[in-house]
Amino acid sequence: xxxxxxxxxxxxxxELIICFMISLSSIPSHSPAVVFRxxxxxxxxxxxxxxxxxxxxxxxxxxxxxxxxxxxxGELSVGDITSKVVxxxxxxxxxxxxxxxxxxxxxxxxxxxxxx
Amino acid sequence: xxxxxxxxxxxxxxxxxxxxxxEPDERFRAFAVPSDVRPYMFIETSMGILADADPGxxxxxxxxxxxxxxxxxxxxxEPGAAEIPAGAVKVFDAQLMKEVPGGVMNSGEPFWEVxxxxxxxxxxxxxxxxxxxxxxxxxHGKMRWRIFAGEGLSRQGSVSGxxxxxxxxxxxxxxxxxxxxxxDSAISVNPLPWPLDGLLLYFxxxxxxxxxxxxxxxxxxxxxWLFTGRSGSGKTTLAGIFDRARxxxxxxxxxVLRRDVTGWVMHSTPVYRNDEPRTATLDHLWVIRxxxxxxxxxxxxxxxxxxxxxxCIQQNWDGEAAARLAAAADDIVASVPVSRxxxxxxxxIRDYLLLRDTEEKRLATRAMSEMLDEGHAVxxxxxxxxMWPAIRPGxxxxxxxxxxxxxxxxxxxxxxxxxxxxxxxxxxDVRRGGSADISVTSGxxxxxxxxxxxxxxxxxxxxxxxxxxxxxxxxxDPWISxxxxxxYVTLVTAEGDAIPVPPRRFPYLAGSIAAxxxxxxxxxxxxx
Numbered sequence: 001x002x003x004x005x006x007x008x009x010x011x012x013x014x015e016l017i018i019c020f021m022i023s024l025s026s027i028p029s030h031s032p033a034v035v036f037r038x039x040x041x042x043x044x045x046x047x048x049x050x051x052x053x054x055x056x057x058x059x060x061x062x063x064x065x066x067x068x069x070x071x072x073x074g075e076l077s078v079g080d081i082t083s084k085v086v087x088x089x090x091x092x093x094x095x096x097x098x099x100x101x102x103x104x105x106x107x108x109x110x111x112x113x114x115x116x
Numbered sequence: 117x118x119x120x121x122x123x124x125x126x127x128x129x130x131x132x133x134x135x136x137x138x139e140p141d142e143r144f145r146a147f148a149v150p151s152d153v154r155p156y157m158f159i160e161t162s163m164g165i166l167a168d169a170d171p172g173x174x175x176x177x178x179x180x181x182x183x184x185x186x187x188x189x190x191x192x193x194e195p196g197a198a199e200i201p202a203g204a205v206k207v208f209d210a211q212l213m214k215e216v217p218g219g220v221m222n223s224g225e226p227f228w229e230v231x232x233x234x235x236x237x238x239x240x241x242x243x244x245x246x247x248x249x250x251x252x253x254x255x256h257g258k259m260r261w262r263i264f265a266g267e268g269l270s271r272q273g274s275v276s277g278x279x280x281x282x283x284x285x286x287x288x289x290x291x292x293x294x295x296x297x298x299x300d301s302a303i304s305v306n307p308l309p310w311p312l313d314g315l316l317l318y319f320x321x322x323x324x325x326x327x328x329x330x331x332x333x334x335x336x337x338x339x340x341w342l343f344t345g346r347s348g349s350g351k352t353t354l355a356g357i358f359d360r361a362r363x364x365x366x367x368x369x370x371x372v373l374r375r376d377v378t379g380w381v382m383h384s385t386p387v388y389r390n391d392e393p394r395t396a397t398l399d400h401l402w403v404i405r406x407x408x409x410x411x412x413x414x415x416x417x418x419x420x421x422x423x424x425x426x427x428c429i430q431q432n433w434d435g436e437a438a439a440r441l442a443a444a445a446d447d448i449v450a451s452v453p454v455s456r457x458x459x460x461x462x463x464x465i466r467d468y469l470l471l472r473d474t475e476e477k478r479l480a481t482r483a484m485s486e487m488l489d490e491g492h493a494v495x496x497x498x499x500x501x502x503m504w505p506a507i508r509p510g511x512x513x514x515x516x517x518x519x520x521x522x523x524x525x526x527x528x529x530x531x532x533x534x535x536x537x538x539x540x541x542x543x544x545d546v547r548r549g550g551s552a553d554i555s556v557t558s559g560x561x562x563x564x565x566x567x568x569x570x571x572x573x574x575x576x577x578x579x580x581x582x583x584x585x586x587x588x589x590x591x592x593d594p595w596i597s598x599x600x601x602x603x604y605v606t607l608v609t610a611e612g613d614a615i616p617v618p619p620r621r622f623p624y625l626a627g628s629i630a631a632x633x634x635x636x637x638x639x640x641x642x643x644x
Contacts, residue, residue, distance in 0.1 A: 052492065
């Protein structure tokens with residue numbers, strides 16, 4: 001029986017996670033490879049490849065996620081956005097920071113980051 | 117003697133020497149197949165937002181995936197005992213867990229052990245009634261293994277074979293968990309006494325990059341759902357709820373997850389006396405726990421992978437196996453929605469999940485409509501059998517937005533909005549706008565109405581009209597205006613190859629026969 005070589009793909013994925021770090025000073029902007037849609041009070045990210053929408057990989061945002069998504073403008077840093085989350089949702093800075101970083105990591109394939 | 121078992125689509129051939137009859141436990145009965153027969157796996161698949169509302173077509177099951185006649189694994193069964201060679205290193209062991217009220221308790225008794233040396237991995241299990249040790253020997257890199265049943269003594273002498281049923285255990289819901297190593301006849305060998313069978317399955321599926329997971333798999337509303345969670349999280353409770361609602365339960369304890377061309381598929385495994393092979397596509401994986409209300413939240417990324425892994429059957433001593441398992445869990449997370457689900461153990465959870473699924477479908481349908489309206493092409497996984505075999509469940513199709521002022525030609529495949537989703541059907545007739553050739557043909561009144569487009573889409577004679585039909589549908593769809601087309605199917609990706617949609621291959625009747633077979637199958641197998 002031929003066994004697939006999973007080791008390799010697994011390691012590649014791991015390296016990617018390790019190499020890619022998002023900090024509070026990182027400045028996110030929307031990737032052109034995704035569109036954001038508000039449908040029936042739900043917020044969706046729809047990935048695009050060569051302008052073809054991938055309907056099997058829809059990503060549903062929570063209310064907080066959508067709030068953050070709409071703040072991303074290529075100017076505000078992760079830290080700036082966190083401050084706005086603290087104002088808007090009445091949460092502690094620690095929690096907001098952790099949530100924001102978690103969010104950015106989760107949707108990082110739909111974002112581009114630059115350092116100031 | 118040869119006994120072939122097909123479990124989760126993999127054929128295991130047990131063979132013993134002349135004059136050594138084998139008698140597997142009762143739980144394997146429905147999994148045994150003659151060695152020259154190719155059994156068909158009936159895969160229940162769902163449709164997603166590509167709905168498929170043809171009356172003659174049942175989307176639940178169709179016999180289209182034959183299992184191999186060549187065994188994936190050959191196991192030579194020896195009745196006698198064997199020892200672990202000196203120098204082999206013990207890499208894993210497990211003690212017997214006993215069920216006590218409110219959970220399980222470690223009894224401290226040895227249950228099974230795994231050893232490894234340069235030649236092979238060997239698993240040894242400690243069996244009772246009579247007390248003996250069975251051994252499974254798996255030479256490295258070979259798919260020809262050996263089982264030493266450890267029955268050498270008992271075969272010769274006065275054996276109290278035990279009365280059948282003596283070693284079965286009733287679970288809380290009254291099912292009989294088949295733990296028997298009892299035999300009707302003292303001279304036949306039990307090739308796969310519990311728990312040796314579980315170890316064999318683990319090593320077999322682990323080597324193939326498949327997953328064995330603790331969970332309950334059900335098919336409800338045409339969707340294959342797998343509930344997984346730690347012991348006591350409610351897997352059996354949930355399966356009971358769905359079973360009482362007359363949904364199909366694939367299995368409520370242990371399932372094999374395998375990736376095939378249609379995506380991830382879940383299979384039953386032999387645990388209970390009356391188990392049988394059952395298979396369904398995996399459309400949503402729920403990591404469950406009891407809660408104060410019914411709440412679902414999506415899980416993604418590393419968190420989802422970790423939660424799946426924690427419910428898989430695994431032995432952490434083998435790094436390669438662990439890497440394969442992690443890669444498989446990674447792939448599930450990438451291709452199947454995974455959610456955390458807190459639930460109340462009453463019937464409402466079923467309605468909650470069905471409603472939620474409907475809403476998700478509606479949302480995805482809206483999103484797809486919007487993308488097409490804005491001029492984007494979309495790709496989506498097809499479901500249903502109405503275009504089989506040109507488009508099979510699990511194929512990815514590309515749908516391009518309709519171009520202005522064009523009418524599709526006969527034979528092209530289009531997406532239409534219908535039944536709250538989309539259907540993909542083939543254009544069979546085109547009538548140009550303004551043509552005088554819109555006449556009522558002979559036949560029933562109903563037929564006449566279908567043949568006269570103007571009745572259905574108003575009296576706007578200027579637009580082009582088309583009629584569509586699924587390749588396996590018994591009847592054609594009503595006439596519609598070509599302006600109602602949501603998009604054109606321009607590309608089908610199956611097993612990695614992207615091709616234009618193939619032409620219809622079989623007469624319509626062939627599809628209907630397949631649908632009838634599926635219907636009959638459902639009636640027989642839909643209920644326990």
